[in-house]
Amino acid sequence: MDSKKSVDATAAVQTAEIVREYGPFADVTQVGGVTFDGAHVWFAAGDSLRAFDPSSGTPVRALDVASDAGTAFDGRHLYQLAADRIQKIDPATGTVVASIPAPGKGSDSGLTWAEGTLWVGEYRDRKIHQIDPGTGAILRTIESNRFVTGVTWVDGELWHGTWEDEQSEIRHIDPESGKVLERLTMPESVTVSGLESDGGELFYAGGGTSGKVRAVRRPKRTLK
Numbered sequence: 001m002d003s004k005k006s007v008d009a010t011a012a013v014q015t016a017e018i019v020r021e022y023g024p025f026a027d028v029t030q031v032g033g034v035t036f037d038g039a040h041v042w043f044a045a046g047d048s049l050r051a052f053d054p055s056s057g058t059p060v061r062a063l064d065v066a067s068d069a070g071t072a073f074d075g076r077h078l079y080q081l082a083a084d085r086i087q088k089i090d091p092a093t094g095t096v097v098a099s100i101p102a103p104g105k106g107s108d109s110g111l112t113w114a115e116g117t118l119w120v121g122e123y124r125d126r127k128i129h130q131i132d133p134g135t136g137a138i139l140r141t142i143e144s145n146r147f148v149t150g151v152t153w154v155d156g157e158l159w160h161g162t163w164e165d166e167q168s169e170i171r172h173i174d175p176e177s178g179k180v181l182e183r184l185t186m187p188e189s190v191t192v193s194g195l196e197s198d199g200g201e202l203f204y205a206g207g208g209t210s211g212k213v214r215a216v217r218r219p220k221r222t223l224k
Contacts, residue, residue, distance in 0.1 A: 016170060016184035017217035019202065022057045024211030025050065031206040031213060033071030033081060033111055034150060034194035037091070041204050042078060043194065043213055044071050049080055049089070054204070054215070063094035070111025070150065070194060072118060074133070079118060081108050086118065086136065100136035103129045110151035110160060110195060121148035121160060128160060143178045146171075150195025150206060154218065161192035161205060168192040170203060170216060182219060190214070 022041070023031070032044035040051040040060055044067035051061035066082035073079070077097070078089040084106035088098040102108040103120055110121030110128075117139060120129045126144040128151055131137060142158075146169075150161035158175040162168055168191045172182035186192060186205075194206030203216045 011171075011180040011183050013183045013185065014219070016186050018187075018190075018214050019217050020057075020215040021207075022052060022054070022213045022215070023207070025052070025059060028211045030193075030209055031211060032067060032069045032194055034196045034204045034206045034213060035071040035073045035078065035112070036196050036198050036204060037073045037078075038199075041196075041213060042071055042073070043206055044069060044080060049078065049094075052213075054198075061091075063089065063091070065089060065094055065096065069109050070121065071196075072111040072113045074113040079111060079113065079133070081111055081120075084108075086111070086120070088133075098134075100131075100134070103131055103136065103138050109147075109149045109193075112150075112152045112196065114153035119151050119153070119158075121151045123147050123149065128158075142173070142175060144171075144173070145178075145180070149193050152195050152197045152203065154197035154199060155221075159195065159197070159203070161195040163191050163193060163208070166191075170195060170205065184216065184219070 028045045042051045049063040049067045069081035087096045104122035109123040128142040130139045146162040147164040168186040170184040191208040192205045193208040205214045
């Protein structure tokens with residue numbers, strides 16, 4: 001569409017700086033969603049939700065829950081996309097304590113927690129939904145111009161991963177208009193299936209069928 005070229009043309013573009021690669025992990029053929037609980041990085045591995053120590057890369061936990069796509073953490077509970085539902089999980093036990101419908105009815109991708117709500121990527125429809133974590137009701141929708149994978153917020157900035165035509169980027173977008181402000185382009189054949197910020201200078205990006213998670217440098221901000 002015409003807006004795709006105009007939006008992309010105004011965005012700041014730079015090559016993504018991959019700081020570190022984790023994995024591939026044993027018995028993991030697909031990495032979906034990614035989140036960070038302040039100590040460990042969690043990722044969706046299909047039939048389980050797994051965690052590793054980002055300082056050492058050592059696996060530390062595995063929960064026996066369906067983990068198809070996006071993953072989020074609200075400070076107490078994990079949230080995991082599983083088919084057409086979002087499961088709320090107690091990380092201490094792996095127990096599913098609640099479940100709500102996913103807005104994309106199974107075509108959902110990224111997931112993150114911000115502003116007391118969940119934000120959900122809808123992959124092929126190129127959308128990001130803000131939803132009520134208790135009911136699944138859609139509060140607002142942001143249009144993207146590429147397939148949406150991972151979604152994350154950091155310091156008031158909304159970022160999302162893309163994976164389309166075997167090319168991936170990490171994009172900073174305006175949360176009101178969806179306009180692309182910055183693009184971090186990934187190397188050829190390196191995909192972004194999930195995305196989460198560590199709250200500081202790094203993004204953690206799921207690597208799809210590579211079975212890896214990558215730490216990517218977030219662009220530095222000039223202090224005013």
